[in-house]
Amino acid sequence: MNMGNMMSFIKPELLVFNNLMFKSSAPYLWVLLGIAFVIVLSVLNKINKKWFVFIFMLVFACLGVRSAFQLMNEPAVLLFNQMLVSDSFGSFFNILFLGSAIITALSSFRYLDKQEIQHPEYYILLLLSSLGMMLMASALDLIVLFIALEIMSLAVYVLVGFRRHDRKSNEAALKYFILGSVASVIFLYGVALLYGVTATTQIREILKHVHASQGAMSPLFVIGVGLILFGFLFKVACVPLHMWMPDVYEGAPAPITGFMTAGLKTAAFAAFIRVFTSLGYGTAFSVQLQNHFHDLLWVFAVATMVVGNLVALLQTNLKRMLAYSSIAHSGYLLVGILSGCLNQEGYAPLLVYLMAYIVMNLGVFAILSFLSSRDDTGLSLYDLSGLSRRHPVFSFCLAVFLFSMAGLPPTVGFVGKYWLFYSAVQAGEVSLVVISVLCSAVSVYYYLRVLVYVYMRDEVSSFGEQRSLSIFYHFAVGLMVICTLQWGLMPSSLLQIAKKVVMSF
Amino acid sequence: MEISPFFFYLFAGIAITFSLFVVFSKSPISSAFSLIVVFFCFAAIYALLEAHLIAALQILVYAGAIMVLFVFVIMLLGADKEVLDFKKSSILLKFSAVLFCGIGVGGFTWVLNHSPILIGAGPHSLEKIKMVGGNTRAISELLFSEYVLPFELTSILLLVGIIGCVAIVKRKSLCVHK
Structure with missing residues (x-):
């Protein structure tokens, strides 16, 4: 057979991987290299695995952060047949994900010793799930987005069940695995339906298709978008798709709970923004379709805020309380999604809020990892009684983070909430903002109640377990406190970064 | 491209029937074997679409390798002792399950009937x-x-x-x- 005359599907331009592309994919390559390196290290016998694995994981994550910082100011580059993009938006989120992985690793090191589950796989899975998150934030193709979502979720399922000897941890992992898989499958079905309508999975091509048909789409398209929406809302735990969250947060090891609140939710929202704007939400949909999705998200946002905040009032376990507070924060973030397409600042307030949210959650969970006792208990409100006498510095830090979560000045939580609600008012969502502010006022009660126990109650006498302090806890908590106060007092640099990132996208 | 409606409905019907068996069958082993039939039906539909490679891979990978693993795990765990009893679930749960399935099937049928196919043939x-x-x-x-x-x-x-x-x-x- 004469092969020379034969046609081929291979487009020659796709076989090139030039220097620019190599540079633009550097953060992913660093993380991949780190994963490979740590895997090799963890099977070597002669070395002290614990330290080597930990340090090299941090080194490679830092290298990834560094190259992402360099890419922040570069113009957008399309990679791999336009399935991945390296722009400021993606780089910004890459920094956030790798940063949360680093802080999580720092606060896990002594925690894993204490729980006697110091395995090198922990750090490998942390890197793998942050790789999945990074790909999610930069994917321009729904297939890539789905695979990235699965990489992230699978790694997190295992991390949730990492305390294998504990029933609660097992239950949480299994529950999360089954429910998460169902949500993934529904998401995938939505992708398949969109492919059926538009004959492409690339979100920019889909947007072209929507523009071409002037936003009046067939019912099949609407159902497809609805199913994708369902997948995202499940991942960010919106009421009524939130049932998995409290149990999973309670059962997971404390640092992983922090990683989930910070990384997982941010990844879901980053992909949410990219996909929804690209499917035509706010720009290309017909008025009827736009109103339809707007109302749907409105109902979700209100339900999420109200239920999250009210149920959090009743919780006495700190991890469970923070789980419900995390649900409530999803509601505020949905307010950002709703108003993002209607005001002049776009999604910038949402990004600032996400940053604030990451910083304060990682901080709180670093402290909780330190406070938790060997079987991961000791995190109820009563256990915190009189904490200020035992650990005055950490108590102060906890107070800063909780003030920030409640949205009180001078913390970054206040800046985030203020800007988010301000932009929502600009977008004409007055009733939504009124509900959000009321919910936020309710939340002050349960955040400050923790501080009442910490500062105003007497110490429980039976509570004498010695805790090994380490420099890593101090470093993680200190860094987060500095970020919380620095950005809270001088927010202008933060706002500028967020605006620049949103402009690029 | 035309595919024979008779064979399509035949294989799709068998696939749906055996999928229901997978869910409702009381022992894991018969669930697993029903799943093999479902995979074969999918392979047949792929073959009808002239995607012969995918059909072959479907049989080799799913009906072959993955099902062997399934059966092996069931054998190792000895799960056939724990038979699920559907009578224990409440009537409300059954009712709502049937209701939502009905809404789902009805809704999708309506949507698919009312969605014009606007796209032409793809690049492949x-x-x-x-x-x-x-x-x-x-x-x-x-x-x-x-x-x-x-x-x-x-x-x-x-x-x-x-x-x-x-x-x-x-x-x-x-x-x-x-």
Whole structure:
């Protein structure tokens, strides 16, 4: 057979991987290299695995952060047949994900010793799930987005069940695995339906298709978008798709709970923004379709805020309380999604809020990892009684983070909430903002109640377990406190970064 | 392209019937074997669409390798002792399950009937695949050029699975004390 005359599907331009592309994919390559390196290290016998694995994981994550910082100011580059993009938006989120992985690793090191589950796989899975998150934030193709979502979720399922000897941890992992898989499958079905309508999975091509048909789409398209929406809302735990969250947060090891609140939710929202704007939400949909999705998200946002905040009032376990507070924060973030397409600042307030949210959650969970006792208990409100006498510095830090979560000045939580609600008012969502502010006022009660126990109650006498302090806890908590106060007092640099990132996208 | 409606409905019907068996069958083994039938029906539908390579892979990978693993795990766990009893679930649960399934099926039927198909043939039509030199060649070329990123990411996904398994079954901790 004469092969020379034969046609081929291979487009020659796709076989090139030039220097620019190599540079633009550097953060992913660093993380991949780190994963490979740590895997090799963890099977070597002669070395002290614990330290080597930990340090090299941090080194490679830092290298990834560094190259992402360099890419922040570069113009957008399309990679791999336009399935991945390296722009400021993606780089910004890459920094956030790798940063949360680093802080999580720092606060896990002594925690894993204490729980006697110091395995090198922990750090490998942390890197793998942050790789999945990074790909999610930069994917321009729904297939890539789905695979990235699965990489992230699978790694997190295992991390949730990492305390294998504990029933609660097992239950949480299994529950999360089954429910998460169902949500993934529904998401995938939505992708398949969109492919059926538009004959492409690339979100920019889909947007072209929507523009071409002037936003009046067939019912099949609407159902497809609805199913994708369902997948995202499940991942960010919106009421009524939130049932998995409290149990999973309670059962997971404390640092992983922090990683989930910070990384997982941010990844879901980053992909949410990219996909929804690209499917035509706010720009290309017909008025009827736009109103339809707007109302749907409105109902979700209100339900999420109200239920999250009210149920959090009743919780006495700190991890469970923070789980419900995390649900409530999803509601505020949905307010950002709703108003993002209607005001002049776009999604910038949402990004600032996400940053604030990451910083304060990682901080709180670093402290909780330190406070938790060997079987991961000791995190109820009563256990915190009189904490200020035992650990005055950490108590102060906890107070800063909780003030920030409640949205009180001078913390970054206040800046985030203020800007988010301000932009929502600009977008004409007055009733939504009124509900959000009321919910936020309710939340002050349960955040400050923790501080009442910490500062105003007497110490429980039976509570004498010695805790090994380490420099890593101090470093993680200190860094987060500095970020919380620095950005809270001088927010202008933060706002500028967020605006620049949103402009690029 | 025309596919014979008779064979399509035949295989689709068998697939749906056996999928229901998978869900409602009382012992895991018969569930697993019903699943094999479902996979074969899918393979037949792929073959009707002239995607012969996918049909063959479907049988080799799913009906072959994956099902053997399923059956092996069922055998190891001896799960046939625990038979699920549907009578225990409440009538309200059954009712709502049936209701939502009905709404789902009805809704999708309506939607599919009311959605005009506006798109033409895609870039990978049958004639083009024939010109390129068949399914196998077309798929392998696309896999390593246009779809190289999803392809490589899938291997990372498998890596996550492997490492996850190791993490779950590992016994010894690196901790020195204890």
